[in-house]
Amino acid sequence: MTDEVASVLPPARTAAGAVGLDAIVSDPSGAVIGLDFDGTLSPIVPDPASARVHPEAPGVLAELGPMVGAIVVLTGRPAAVAIEYGASPGPGPGLTDVPGLVVLGQYGAERWEAGEVTSPPPPRGVDAVRGALPGVLLSLGVRDAYIEDKGRALAVHTRRSADPDATLGALRGPLARLAREHGLTVEPGKMVIELRPPGVDKGHALRAFLAERGARSVLFAGDDLGDLAAYNAVRESGLPGVTVCSRSHETAPELADRADLIVEGPDGVVALLRALTRVLGKGQAAQYG
Numbered sequence: 522m523t524d525e526v527a528s529v530l531p532p533a534r535t536a537a538g539a540v541g542l543d544a545i546v547s548d549p550s551g552a553v554i555g556l557d558f559d560g561t562l563s564p565i566v567p568d569p570a571s572a573r574v575h576p577e578a579p580g581v582l583a584e585l586g587p588m589v590g591a592i593v594v595l596t597g598r599p600a601a602v603a604i605e606y607g608a609s610p611g612p613g614p615g616l617t618d619v620p621g622l623v624v625l626g627q628y629g630a631e632r633w634e635a636g637e638v639t640s641p642p643p644p645r646g647v648d649a650v651r652g653a654l655p656g657v658l659l660s661l662g663v664r665d666a667y668i669e670d671k672g673r674a675l676a677v678h679t680r681r682s683a684d685p686d687a688t689l690g691a692l693r694g695p696l697a698r699l700a701r702e703h704g705l706t707v708e709p710g711k712m713v714i715e716l717r718p719p720g721v722d723k724g725h726a727l728r729a730f731l732a733e734r735g736a737r738s739v740l741f742a743g744d745d746l747g748d749l750a751a752y753n754a755v756r757e758s759g760l761p762g763v764t765v766c767s768r769s770h771e772t773a774p775e776l777a778d779r780a781d782l783i784v785e786g787p788d789g790v791v792a793l794l795r796a797l798t799r800v801l802g803k804g805q806a807a808q809y810g
């Protein structure tokens with residue numbers, strides 16, 4: 522990496538991360554840029570339905586898209602919801618304006634691409650859990666948790682409860698039992714416990730996407746426990762790769778410990794993507810100018 526590039530891009534904290542950044546900069550058409558949605562592209566807010574993409578993210582991604590192999594959003598949200606919440610509130614671009622964007626939703630079970638969503642039908646256990654969940658919460662005396670119905674998964678949020686941590690603690694065991702009884706798995710996250718079908722995670726999803734695109738390098742940015750599987754996929758791929766932690770006061774220590782690069786929340790992610798766009802734009806100008 523030249524001194525000029527190094528002065529624009531934030532430095533990696535690990536040797537593997539430095540190799541990954543080098544590979545992306547020197548051969549951008551082989552790079553896959555993977556991004557989580559909530560907490561990474563979209564600031565965390567109390568009401569899950571009010572989350573919206575960082576206003577500058579789609580514009581930066583729209584510039585970066587043609588410079589790299591692919592940009593993929595890997596999220597626990599339904600793919601169509603990430604697209605909806607990724608819309609521009611004003612005249613600027615939204616996520617649908619990012620050239621070639623793919624969104625892998627519900628931890629990789631769903632795919633949005635070129636305006637089309639593909640999604641397998643939810644397993645029967647999800648219906649059973651949907652029916653049982655309100656009664657389970659009532660039996661535990663939990664009246665202030667919020668159930669987010671994602672079609673093929675149900676997320677129980679405690680961020681707006683009177684005591685979010687205590688409520689989360691009280692729910693952990695019973696929700697794990699409920700999930701087990703109906704063949705589902707539990708996905709813990711920031712003030713949320715999700716009951717979802719097993720068999721996919723962000724690691725599977727990223728591995729398959731890297732193979733599909735014949736990736737030669739990879740960067741993945743995330744902020745929560747569900748993103749660790751994608752961090753594993755970056756390392757296990759054997760490709761030069763960079764794991765990025767979008768940090769906040771509620772980031773689990775494992776995320777920051779295992780990240781090659783730490784940035785401060787979605788603002789930091791956007792700044793990193795902008796720096797990458799600048800560096801790659803200069804490279805292209807030098808090549809063709």
Ligand SMILES: O=P(O)(O)OC[C@H]1O[C@H](O[C@H]2O[C@H](CO)[C@@H](O)[C@H](O)[C@H]2O)[C@H](O)[C@@H](O)[C@@H]1O
Binds near residue numbers: 566
């Ligand atoms: O994989 P992600 O894109 O990070 O999605 C993970 C979960 O994110 C959402 O919940 C989180 O963000 C909410 C809005 O900022 C916040 O209120 C909540 O406390 C966070 O856990 C989403 O609601 C879930 O469905 C996603 O699975």
